[in-house]
Amino acid sequence: MSNSARPPKRRMFGPGTTIEDLKTYMGPFAASLGYRFNTEAEFVDEVLASELEILEATGDVYCPCRIRTGDPKEDVAIICPCIPFHREQFAAIRKCWCGLFIRTDVSDGAELLGVMDEPEAGTPIDIPVCRVSDLKPGSVRHVKVGKNDLAITRVGDEFFAVSNICRHAFGPLGDGVMEGYELVCPWHGWRYDVRDGTTDHPGSDLRVQPLFIVNEYVMIRTSA
Numbered sequence: 001m002s003n004s005a006r007p008p009k010r011r012m013f014g015p016g017t018t019i020e021d022l023k024t025y026m027g028p029f030a031a032s033l034g035y036r037f038n039t040e041a042e043f044v045d046e047v048l049a050s051e052l053e054i055l056e057a058t059g060d061v062y063c064p065c066r067i068r069t070g071d072p073k074e075d076v077a078i079i080c081p082c083i084p085f086h087r088e089q090f091a092a093i094r095k096c097w098c099g100l101f102i103r104t105d106v107s108d109g110a111e112l113l114g115v116m117d118e119p120e121a122g123t124p125i126d127i128p129v130c131r132v133s134d135l136k137p138g139s140v141r142h143v144k145v146g147k148n149d150l151a152i153t154r155v156g157d158e159f160f161a162v163s164n165i166c167r168h169a170f171g172p173l174g175d176g177v178m179e180g181y182e183l184v185c186p187w188h189g190w191r192y193d194v195r196d197g198t199t200d201h202p203g204s205d206l207r208v209q210p211l212f213i214v215n216e217y218v219m220i221r222t223s224a
């Protein structure tokens, strides 16, 4: 079962919402994904003030630097903080599009204000998937980062990532349970060794992806 800490459930805002309300909710949400508010405090207040105007006009905190399509299914990807929807892009430019949020490893947010070029195809990008403290030993969780659909887990102080999809009948391994180094599928109990993805079922090994730790965050490496 996915039993580790999650980003806070998305909050709806309404009349009377203040900039402080937004900060109180968005700060921990962004931190759980490896981001923090820009170090330029005045800029942060300006962006959040724009979001409050948009909230009053539209009923939600849509991004001030994106154009809404009018289709709620598409526009959900630009409700602030939209980091979960654009993790590869933001990891590559080390901030969200507006610059309201910067990666926690950026010390001076002023450097990242303004439009930034996307990296060239093939450039390695390191993406935070969760905080170390959010993944307790023995827990499993599902993470989707761009093309990577993974079950990540922790055994002691070792971190592992395997494909989220069980090779038996596509069960969700991110909802499985750990027994030692074995991840047990929640549907019919197939077992996989998370160190190398192997299973007793011939030809059904899982793809594994290395994880590493930077500044208290569990990271994966992918490419632009």
Ligand code: SF4
Pocket (backbone or CB within 6 Å): 047, 062, 063, 064, 065, 078, 079, 080, 081, 082, 083, 096, 097, 098, 099, 100, 101
């Ligand atoms: S780009 Fe930044 S400011 Fe805009 S919605 Fe996403 S997180 Fe919020």
Ligand code: FES
Pocket (backbone or CB within 6 Å): 166, 167, 168, 169, 170, 171, 172, 185, 186, 187, 188, 189, 190
């Ligand atoms: S789908 Fe995983 S064991 Fe059947």
